[in-house]
Amino acid sequence: MLQDNLLLIISLLFVVSMLTMLSDKVRISYPILLVIAGLGIGFIPGAPSITLEPDLVFIIFLPPLLYAAAWNTSWNDFWKFRRPIFMLAFGLVIFTATAIAFTSHAIIPGFSLPMGFLLGAIISPPDAIAATSVLQQLKVPKRITAILEGESLINDASSLIVFRFALAAIFTGQFTLWEAGANFLLVAVMGVVIGLAIAHVVYLIHRFLPTTPSIDTAITLISPYLMYIAAEHFHFSGVLAVVAGGLFLSFRSHEVFSYSTRLQAVSVWETLVFLLNGVVFIMIGLELPFIIKELGESSIFDAILYAVIISLVTIVVRILWVYPGAYLPRIFNKKIREREPRPTWGSVFIVGWSGMRGVVSLASALAVPITMSNGQAFPQRNLFLFITFVVILFTLVLQGLSLPWLIRILKIEAPESEAHHDHAIRLRLATAVVDLLEKSYTEESASIEAFIRIKERYQRMADIANSRLQKDENTQHAGAFLPKYRKMLLEAVQVRRAELAKMSRLREFPDELIRKRETELDLEEARLRK
Structure with missing residues (x-):
């Protein structure tokens, strides 16, 4: 019944809101609490069971979440840290998927290597929301957050391309490495091309047509779905289409959006992303009892053992990758040594420890087909879902709860240069206002009380920012x-x-x-x- 489904959805949205308020009170990152709550809700007697259509999971959840992540990512930071981002987003994803493939093939009876690569593709991409929701409460170097955010954008695409090839190998029973590599490049490049093409059209609409804040906001909601569906229609990467289009429009947003549009769009998008993230965690919890009942030949104890082993492999593989990735290029490339400061071992460890899994892994697991092309049930689909959920729970709880403690123990702090830049920006902005008043409102600034007060206010702001930049004896007094x-x-x-x-x-x-x-x-x- 439509009424029952609508009531369930509204109830889930209400539960997500309440749990997020609770997470603020107990000072736990809300994805951690939501995934635990989803587990608890699923085992409440009489809790409704939900079965999502796999084909709809990617379309409903992924485009807006990816677009929002791309929109909030600085293109300058993304390009500045492109080397570590691409090493994590492509190299680590393939390395992780391979490690999980061989591990699962070795420990799970009847688990073929293509099925192992499918599981590896599902689990390999970390979730930026899970990491940044923890890190934003702490003062960490911008390099760490920029790398994690940039990685999450691209690794979603690379993992989903591996997911597609692994699924094709399961259905056809064939896999050729060179063909897969060539198709990988074609799918990725054409996905970017389609995303940028649609983004240019959207940019022209925002820039030259008489839109209103409501119309602009509505277009931003439509755009990621348009990019994703168009790319997927031609069998290219919808994820990279959304990421590329989102980065382009974010970089150009200051040219096309008014202040009212930005205020409205930001509020709408923050609410949408919050609800989508919350609902997907709760929904997997509601599916979990059914998943456990349908595990097939694997007992619940065996499934938990498999999931814990794979979770540990996932964590260890990431840590093993980040240290060579951080230091080997510096050894072999003089330009990197000259251009980039040497990262501390502690900051590298934080990047390695911030590999919590989240929404993308859930969506990928739910998108595994229910049946094969011949109508038979997809082999061990519920085991895929169960292992994915346990890996997410394991990494979120273990790594998410310990991350703030590790940052304090390792004394990872934002460098003074980041605070210096903030003071420099404040100085430039305040000085610009003072210059405007002195050049364009000279008489008013000398005779009208309101103009005098504004000038004194911004002059005082400029003096405080300048004193902090100079770090003189009056710095503390000036800002006290x-x-x-x-x-x-x-x-x-x-x-x-x-x-x-x-x-x-x-x-x-x-x-x-x-x-x-x-x-x-x-x-x-x-x-x-x-």
């Missing part, structure tokens, strides 16, 4: 009042908000005027809290 000053401004917002509420209760002024002033207060508070 800022926390209390910001607290006062936030209290001023709350006082005005309370006064607006009083006006609304007494009906002294039209509601539309009160709502306009309330919107202004919302924007001011958002700026202060950022």
Whole structure:
């Protein structure tokens, strides 16, 4: 019944929201809590069982999640750290898939090598949301977060291409390495071409047509699905199409979007990504009891043993890869030594330990066909799903909960240069306003009180930023009042908000005027809290 399904979906969205609030209270990254909750919900007596159509999983979940990740990734950082990103996104994915393929083939009875590569393709890509949701609460070097975010964009594509070839080998029983390599390049390159082509069309629409913030936001929601479906229609990489298109439009967004469009689109996308991530974790939990019942010849104890061994292999393989990947290129290439600072062993370990699995692995596992081309059940499909879920649970809980502790133990901190750049930006922005007032509003800045106060405010901001850059004796004194000053401004917002509420209760002024002033207060508070 449509009503029952709709009620279930709404209930899941409500549960996701409640659990995320709980994660903020207990200071645990919300993907960790959601995956544990999904496990618990699945075993509640009477909990509904959900079966997702495999063909719809990629289309529903992947395009918006990939597009959002691409949009939030800096192209400059992506290109700056392209060497470690590509080594992780392509080299490590293939290395991990191979290690899991041979491990699973060796320990699981009746598990063929193509099935092992299919499992490896499912498990090989780490999830950036899981890692960055932990790292964003800590002050870590930008290099670490940029590498992890960039890796997650490309490794999704490379793992899904391996997934496609492994699935084809299972269906046809044939696999030729050189053909697979050539097809890999063709699928990847043409996926990028299609994504960029559609992104250019979307860019022209945003740039030259009379759109509104609502239309712009709607187009951003449509674009990833259009890129993905168009590329997949021609049997190319829909993932790389979305990633390439998202990176291009993100890089050009300042040219086409107004402030109102950015505010609206960011809010809509943050909500959408949050709900999609939450729902997919809960749904796999609801499927888990059915998966356990249908494990077939494997007992639950055997399946847990297989999953734990594969989880450990996944973690160890990543750590074994990151150290040679970080240091060997420096040994053989002088330009790398001159261009890049030597990474510490601790920061390299954090990159290796941040390989938590997440939504992409879940979507890939759910996308394994239910039946073969001859109508028979796909061999050990539920074992694929079970192992994937345990690997996600194992890596999220073990690595996710220990990551903040390891960062503190290893004393991984953002370098002073990152704070220096922030002060430099503040200085440049404040100086630009002062220059504007002195050149274009000379008389007003000397005679009108409002102009004088604005000039003094930005001159004070420039002085504080400059003193911090110079690191003189007055640095601490110059910025000491800022926390209390910001607290006062936030209290001023709350006082005005309370006064607006009083006006609304007494009906002294039209509601539309009160709502306009309330919107202004919302924007001011958002700026202060950022």
